[in-house]
Amino acid sequence: MDCGRFRDNHAAFIDNALDEVELSAMRTHRAECADCADHDATIRRALLLFRNLPTIEPSAEFGRRLNARLRATERSLAWSHAGTRGPSWTSFAWAASGVLAAGYILVANFGHVASMRHQELALAPVVVTAPVPSATIDSAPVGPMRISPMASPAIVASVSMGMPVWPAALLAAQAPMHFAVTEFQVVSLRR
Amino acid sequence: MAAEVAFKRIVAPKWSTMEDSAVVGAFLAGDERAFQVLVERYQTRLLNFVYRTIGDREKAEDLVQEVFIRVYRHLHRFDRSKKFSTWVYTIASNLAKNELRNRSRNPLVLFQTIRRNWEDEDRPLQFEDPASRPDDLYRKRHLRELVEASVARLPEHHRQVFILRELEGKSYEEIAEITACNLGTVKSRLNRARTSFAEIIAPALR
Numbered sequence A: 001m002d003c004g005r006f007r008d009n010h011a012a013f014i015d016n017a018l019d020e021v022e023l024s025a026m027r028t029h030r031a032e033c034a035d036c037a038d039h040d041a042t043i044r045r046a047l048l049l050f051r052n053l054p055t056i057e058p059s060a061e062f063g064r065r066l067n068a069r070l071r072a073t074e075r076s077l078a079w080s081h082a083g084t085r086g087p088s089w090t091s092f093a094w095a096a097s098g099v100l101a102a103g104y105i106l107v108a109n110f111g112h113v114a115s116m117r118h119q120e121l122a123l124a125p126v127v128v129t130a131p132v133p134s135a136t137i138d139s140a141p142v143g144p145m146r147i148s149p150m151a152s153p154a155i156v157a158s159v160s161m162g163m164p165v166w167p168a169a170l171l172a173a174q175a176p177m178h179f180a181v182t183e184f185q186v187v188s189l190r191r
Numbered sequence B: 001m002a003a004e005v006a007f008k009r010i011v012a013p014k015w016s017t018m019e020d021s022a023v024v025g026a027f028l029a030g031d032e033r034a035f036q037v038l039v040e041r042y043q044t045r046l047l048n049f050v051y052r053t054i055g056d057r058e059k060a061e062d063l064v065q066e067v068f069i070r071v072y073r074h075l076h077r078f079d080r081s082k083k084f085s086t087w088v089y090t091i092a093s094n095l096a097k098n099e100l101r102n103r104s105r106n107p108l109v110l111f112q113t114i115r116r117n118w119e120d121e122d123r124p125l126q127f128e129d130p131a132s133r134p135d136d137l138y139r140k141r142h143l144r145e146l147v148e149a150s151v152a153r154l155p156e157h158h159r160q161v162f163i164l165r166e167l168e169g170k171s172y173e174e175i176a177e178i179t180a181c182n183l184g185t186v187k188s189r190l191n192r193a194r195t196s197f198a199e200i201i202a203p204a205l206r
Helices: A003-008 A010-014 A020-032 A034-051 A061-085 A089-118 A134-139 A153-160 A165-190 B020-028 B033-054 B057-077 B084-105 B107-122 B134-152 B156-166 B172-179 B183-205
Strands: none
Touching: A003 A010, A003 A020, A003 A034, A003 B183, A010 A020, A010 A034, A010 B183, A020 A034, A034 B134, A034 B156, A034 B183, A061 B057, B020 B033, B020 B057, B020 B084, B033 B057, B033 B084, B033 B156, B057 B084, B084 B156, B084 B172, B134 B156, B134 B183, B156 B172, B156 B183, B172 B183
């Protein structure tokens, strides 16, 4: 037997829970190995101390307090048993009136919902601006009558829909053309 | 009928010779005195077990009372093919574990326990055996405190196994059932607990 095995089996050795062969091997190893003998003695001495700790007794109040708690438990158990015997007339009347009230509320709400279900949903009318053909814009003469790209139907429509990014992108795309048209207008006015 | 428990040390011979299972049977058949017998049999053992586990005397009494309340409430559900003592110790073990868990979550409880222990230390020695010499008393008390402090330093799951084996003399199988562990775990925990306890206390004994 080696020291590792001795330590592993030590609890069973102390408790006399080993068979005769193992017990004998443990005793032999203890006699031969000083370290394991020391380990065995240390543990047995420590356990002896622990086992001889004085026993503590319940206090004088223990019984009285336990009695009081048992009585309270018994009362609560009696209550719970009474609850399982069946409802009294009063509790039955309360429960019945509760069920009736709940039924009334349910029926009233169901009627309201049903009447709402029969109404048709009326959506707000869609307001659109008639698009100006792009050919008209492009063929218009340069001058005050020409429609500015700023007022193109696409921009107007997108602005009214509340999309802030799209008009900005459109403006950016059309900016060079817009500047050119403005320049032409200025030139024509100077003439 | 209220479950009046007289808590007298005298238990009728009829009860003292009865097995736990027979006493439980008598209680379930309506004999309230049987509950007193069960309390008598287990109150001191459970108190020592819980006290050594949690280290607080007052709280240990509360917990042992809670054990008996639970036994009283649920005895009709107890499987009588099993050992009553194992069942009772399982309840006590779980309550002690919960108490330790709550204490670790609530530092105020820990502080109150430490304070109470200080007050215990300040208590005069007049309650101890007056026949002993003062230096003997001091030595014994010092040794007791040393052992208790060493046990308290063991990890909770090691401590329970250690106390159940060394103090209560429970078998490995019973400990496995009480602590809800397998047999191998019980053996290894017990081995480690014994070694740790010896290592903690050994320097103080040299």
